[in-house]
Amino acid sequence: MNSEAPKTPSNNDTPIPQKEDGFTVGPLDQGPPCCIPQPLIEIEDLAIHYGNARVLSEVSLTIHRGCITALIGPSGCGKTSFLTSLNRMTDMVPGCHVEGKISIGSVDVRQTKDVLGLRRRVGMIFQKPNPFPFSIRKNIEMPLKEHGIRNRTERTKIIQEVLEDVGLWAEVKDRLDSSALALSGGQQQRLCIARALALRPEILLLDEPCSALDPLASNVVEELLLRFRGRYTVVIVTHNLQQARRVADYAAFFWATNGTGTLIEHGSGTHIFDTPQQPLTSAYVNGKAG
Numbered sequence: 001m002n003s004e005a006p007k008t009p010s011n012n013d014t015p016i017p018q019k020e021d022g023f024t025v026g027p028l029d030q031g032p033p034c035c036i037p038q039p040l041i042e043i044e045d046l047a048i049h050y051g052n053a054r055v056l057s058e059v060s061l062t063i064h065r066g067c068i069t070a071l072i073g074p075s076g077c078g079k080t081s082f083l084t085s086l087n088r089m090t091d092m093v094p095g096c097h098v099e100g101k102i103s104i105g106s107v108d109v110r111q112t113k114d115v116l117g118l119r120r121r122v123g124m125i126f127q128k129p130n131p132f133p134f135s136i137r138k139n140i141e142m143p144l145k146e147h148g149i150r151n152r153t154e155r156t157k158i159i160q161e162v163l164e165d166v167g168l169w170a171e172v173k174d175r176l177d178s179s180a181l182a183l184s185g186g187q188q189q190r191l192c193i194a195r196a197l198a199l200r201p202e203i204l205l206l207d208e209p210c211s212a213l214d215p216l217a218s219n220v221v222e223e224l225l226l227r228f229r230g231r232y233t234v235v236i237v238t239h240n241l242q243q244a245r246r247v248a249d250y251a252a253f254f255w256a257t258n259g260t261g262t263l264i265e266h267g268s269g270t271h272i273f274d275t276p277q278q279p280l281t282s283a284y285v286n287g288k289a290g
C-alpha cells in the first residue's frame with residue numbers, strides 16, 4: 001500500500017480555471033482547483049456479499065477530494081460492486097449485503113437514513129449511456145423536479161449551465177425538445193454526465209464510461225474528466241489501462257482469488273503504473289496478468 005501524493009501539482013497558488021471554450025466545469029466555489037490530497041471518502045474493512053458469495057473482502061482505502069481515482073483490475077474482481085457501495089446502489093441489488101464502514105466526510109454511508117441526499121451528493125454514470133426516452137431538456141429537468149427544484153427559471157438556467165459544462169450546449173441548444181435518443185453515443189454519455197451534474201454532486205462515480213464509445217467520443221469524455229479535476233471527486237472504473245494512466249491521480253488495483261476480490265495495492269497513479277510494489281500489480285499493469 002502506498003499513500004504517496006499524486007503527480008498532480010498540489011499548491012494553493014494554482015489559479016482556478018475560468019470559463020473557456022464554452023465550458024464552465026462545475027461549481028467554481030466548490031473547492032481547490034488542484035489535487036490537494038485531503039481525504040473525503042474513507043473505506044474501512046469493506047466486504048460485499050451476493051447471497052452466500054463473498055465477492056469483496058478486507059478493502060480499506062482513502063479517496064481524496066478533488067482527485068481522480070481509477071479502480072483497475074480484471075473482470076469480476078469487484079470494482080463495480082465497490083463503486084456502487086459508495087452511494088448505496090448496492091441496496092437495490094437483491095441479496096447484496098455490505099459490511100464494513102464507508103464515510104463521506106461526516107456521513108456514515110451505511111447508516112444514513114438520507115439515501116436520496118447521499119445519491120444527490122454522489123452521482124453515478126454507467127457504462128452504457130442511459131438517457132431517459134424523452135427530450136434532451138426533460139432528461140435534465142426530471143431529476144431537478146424530483147429533487148424539489150420547482151422554479152422553472154432556475155431549472156432552465158441549470159440546464160444551460162450543465163450542458164455547457166459537458167461541452168454539449170452548442171450542439172443541442174436549438175433542439176432541446178428533440179429526443180435524447182437521437183443523439184450519438186458520445187453525446188448521450190455527455191448528456192448523462194450533465195444530468196448527474198445538474199444535482200450539484202460532490203462526487204462522481206463512473207463505471208467504464210467510455211467503453212461503449214468510439215475512440216473520438218471516448219477522448220471527449222476523457223478530456224471532460226480531466227476538466228473536472230479539482231471540482232469533483234471522481235472515482236472511475238476502467239479496463240483501459242492507458243486511460244487510467246492518463247487520468248488517474250490515484251489508482252487502486254483489485255484482484256480476485258477464488259471468487260473473492262480484494263485490494264492489492266493503491267497509491268498515486270505514478271506509483272501504481274511506474275513503480276508498483278506488488279509483483280501482481282506490476283504484472284497486471286504491464287499486461288502480463290489478468
Ligand SMILES: Nc1ncnc2c1ncn2[C@@H]1O[C@H](COP(=O)(O)OP(=O)(O)OP(=O)(O)O)[C@@H](O)[C@H]1O
Pocket residue numbers: 050055073074075076077078079080081082093259
Ligand atoms: N447482482 C449480482 N448477483 C450476484 N453476483 C453478482 C452480482 N453482481 C456482481 N456479482 C458477482 O460479483 C463479482 C464481482 O462483480 P463486479 O461486477 O463487481 O466485478 P468487476 O470487477 O466490476 O467486473 P467487470 O470488470 O467485469 O465489470 C463477480 O463474481 C460477479 O459475478
